Amino acid sequence: MGDDDQMGLFDAPARILSGDVVITLPERATYNARDSLGKKIIILDHMEKTHKEWLRVARSVAIQVAGFQGTVTAEDVRKRLEAADIFPRHCNAYGALFKVKDFEFTGDWKKSTVVKHHASDLRVWRLSSRGVIETWAEMSGEFPRIAGRW
DSSP: OOTTOOEEGGGSOEEEETTEEEEOOOTTEEOOHHHHHHHHHHHHHHHHHHOHHHHHHHHHHHHHHHHHHSOBOHHHHHHHHHHTTOOOSSGGGGGGTTOSTTEEEEEEEEEOOOGGGTTOEEEEEEEOHHHHHHHHHHHTTOOOOOSSOO
């Protein structure tokens, strides 16, 4: 590779190591939106496969919260799960939380109130009526209740 050649993130090998995705970046990686999106898809698909049970519980909590308050963010779900001592094996699992037909992005954003997240932007989601009806039928109307009533 010559000095003028640019190496994108997709040129870096991704490998699975102990259930987590490890991305090895080359020394001179440059940002490439297409490649970054490709890596994100790979990681979220991996989280979907390796965190099935956690995602089932987290999504049921998200459905309950959105049903109660009208909208939901990943932070809303995280607070309730942490209060019940339920944690994913990898924090990237939260990225796969709303990657289902049950939710739709409202177009609104909210700032995180968690100090270590440095007021990062959070997408605000609402229930998708089509998705929730299908999910409710699949679950026979049973949602696990955690962290009491909200």
